[in-house]
Amino acid sequence: MAKELLKKWKSVDSADLYGIKEWGAGYFDVNDDGEAVVTIPFRSGKVAVALGEIVDGSRARGLGMPLLLRIENLLDAQITRLNESFRKAIKEYRYRGDYRGVFPIKVNQQQQIIQQLTRFGAQYNHGLEAGSKGELLVALAMLTSTDSPLICNGYKDREFIDLGVQATRMGYNVFFVIEMLGELPLIIERARLTGIRPNLGVRLKLAARAGGHWSESGGDFSLFGLRTTQLVDLLDTLKEAEMLDCLKLVHYHLGSQIPNIRDVRHAVHETARFYADLAAEGAPMGYIDLGGGLGVDYDGSRTNFVHSMNYTMDEYCADVIEVIMNVIDEQNIDHPTVITESGRATVAYSTVLLFDTLEVSRSEPHPLPEKLPPDSHEMLLNIEEVLHTLSLKNLQECYNDALYYREAVRDHFKLGSITLRERALAEDYFTEIMRRMTALKNKLKRVPSALETLDDAVFDVVYGNFSVFQSLPDSWAIDQVFPVIPISRLNEEPTRSAIIADITCDSDGKIDRFPDFHDVRRTLPIHDIGPEEQYVFGVFLVGAYQETLGDLHNLFGDTNIVSVRINEDGSFDFTNEMPGDSIGGVVSMVNYEPKTLLRMFREKAEQAVRDRKLTVDERRRILETYELSLRGYTYYKR
Ligand SMILES: Cc1ncc(COP(=O)(O)O)c(C=O)c1O
Known part of the structure; x- marks a missing residue:
């Protein structure tokens, strides 16, 4: 037997095969028992907890699969990484400005996320970005430090502006970012009426563009931001209204998930030039807001592929500071506070989707004949x-x-x-x-x-207890690749390959694109799954954009959600539990009244008794099942 066949498969081989160390950013790994673990950095060292243990704890509390697991420590860890990376770059370059992070609420609006983010982020004055009136209301209530910036992007009506202006009076650090010139007269009017001098910013339409999925967010065809001629009009209008002293910030957003650091550098350079000239026009300035775009390395390849990024967070921060400094120092003006609206990079790691396997359709040939009859086709x-x-x-x-x-x-x-x-x-x-x-x-x-x-060419189809449309909408809508692995048996060699089908009856309801170092692979190596086995998959890095973009296709609702906090001694606490939607809850979202449905079905069952199709006892049993299902989870039980 060849030597390599004798070599026993170990957990490290699975870590290698699935690229866990590459996309896991130090947060995910495999232990010697072949279980996927989450690894939390504490001052005293790293602590690893098996995901399977958390799944068991959740099941014991009545919250089974599918399950959205939020690991609070990872959100804290990413806020720390981002702020500390900028601090390090600022120190290294002797930059004389500061850094403020703001989290764009749209990236994950869930109350637990925003609450945790504002509480933990307060030590860094980490702020929020609101792109709508709803998000503004959330931000005003949730911000714990009034020193943290509250960046108001998007279209603004009178009510929006009034709220922001009054909040400024209360001491909030609100910035109105002008996205289109039409907003300006209303802001000037409300400022005059209230006597409050609002902080104003302006969104630029840059010539710079970034590669990747969201390249249309930048460049001439981008929807938002002022063209250079409009920027001049803005300056003149502000001067005329004697409000130029309110203009303090420039902002752009080149698009999410920028894979190439060169694009980041070009955009920062162009923006710093706008900043310097606005200062030269007499605006006090002070802030340069680079929007989102800081990537997440979903495939771990560290390349400029759309699902990856050819830079680290440290390199991003260092490059931003270096480029701004180079431009600003030439103009002999103060170094601005740098703001980034990094959403994806802040929150993606903290959430894992876990689902069990309902069924496997194996690609297995029937036994073949010794020899075909010579008259065969x-x-x-x-x-x-x-x-x-x-x-x-x-x-x-x-x-x-x-x-x-x-x-x-x-x-x-x-x-x-x-x-x-x-x-x-x-x-x-x-x-x-x-x-x-x-x-x-x-x-x-x-x-x-x-x-x-x-x-x-030959693969099994694994039926997973989840809905792509509800839990991984980007996987369906924009072919986003997320790392997927089985969370146990990782010390055994996976001998089969599979694609994963969800339980919607939609041909698009599948995962058949998985991270690979060179490209995207169409199948995932998996183990031979036993008929009674609880084989659980984890889909990682799903904390950004997935939850609220998901929909009710086939009436599969929100999954169960648990939040855990891992302690330094390796124990963990369930800090929040949210049962997923019931069928009754989901049908009422599409305007059915569960009680009415039950009544209508009861009448049909009664008619069936009259027609002698059902006995009274059978009627009772089917109605009990109907009622129980209305109250039950939208997903399946094995
Ligand atoms: C204005 C603005 N800021 C920030 C973001 C967040 O971007 P990311 O999640 O890439 O950090 C977005 C999202 O596309 C955005 O539109």
Whole structure:
């Protein structure tokens, strides 16, 4: 037996295979028992807790799968990382300005998140960004430190402006960011009426653009921000209204998840030039707000691929400070306070979606005949021959032939010259060829690139107890790749590959794009799942944008949610529990009244008794099940 076959699979091999250390940012790993763990940095050292242990604790409290797990320590840790990275860069470059982070509420509006963020972030005066009236109301109530900036972006009506102006009077550090010139007369009017001098900012439409999914957020085609000529109009209007002294901030947002640090540098440079010239025009300035865009390395490749980023948080902070300093020092003006509206990078790590497996549809060939009868269809004989001639030497040729003959069999089937059973037999031959090829391919030192996708040719379909549309909307809408791994058995070699289907009856309800170092892989290596096994998958880095963008497709509602705080001694506390939606709750969101539904169904059951289709006892039982289901979880129990 080859040496490598004797080598026992270890947890580190799984960590390698799934790239956990690369995308886990030091927060996720695998322990020697083969369990996925979350690792929390404490002053006294790192503490690791198995996710399975938390899942068991949650189940014992009545909150089963699917489960959204919020790990509070990770949100704190990312706020700390961001603020400390900027502090480090400021110190290193001897920058004479400050840094303030603001969290854009839209990235995760959930009360527990905002509450924790404002409480923990108060030590850094970490603020909030509101892009709507609703978000402004949340921010005003939740901010714990009035020194923290409250950045008001987006369209603003009179009520919005009045609230912001009054909040300024109360001592809040509110900035109205002018996104379009039309907002200005109203702000000037309300400021005059109240006698309050609001802090004003202006959103720039930069020439700079970033690559990635959100490249249209920057450049000439971006929706928001003032063009340079409009900026001049703004200056003139403010001067005329004797309010130029209110203009203190420039802002841009190039788009979320910027993969390339070069794009960040270009945009910061251009903005710093605008800043310097606005100061030269006589505006007091003081703040430069770089918006969002700080990335999350979802595939761990550290490249400028859309799901990755070719820089670290430390490099981002250092580059921002360096570029601003270079531009500003040339103009001989004070260093501004740098603001970033980093949402994704702050909150993505803290949430993990966990779901169990309901069923596996295995791609397994039936036992093949020793030899096909010589009068079998020519295409069947051809595909049989491929199986028998397959060897290490002709892998590529056999792969091409197998694909060709499978296609030919399908064509003949359409024409009626191949029967259903012959087609099934050909598919079995194909699956067996792919299975044997995969085993042979793994013996090769260097795999030809055309064979790299071989693992994707034969795969199982795993049915997961979750809804992509509710819990991972970006995976469906924009092909966002999230790291997915089984959370146990990681000290065993995964011997099968699979795609994951959700439980909506929608052909888009699946995960078939997984992180890979070179590209995106179509299948995920998994273990041979036993029929009674509780095989749980974790989808990681899902704390940003997923929760409120999710919808009720097929009437699957919010999942159960638990928040945990991990303690220094390795114990953990459940700090918050929220049962997911019931079916009754979800149907009422689409305007059904659960009581009315029950009444209507009861009448139908009674009619069935009258028609002698049901006994009275059967009527009682079906009504009990109906009522119980209305109160129950929208997801499935095994
Ligand atoms: C104005 C503004 N600021 C900040 C953000 C947050 O961006 P990110 O999550 O990439 O940090 C967004 C989101 O796209 C935004 O529109």
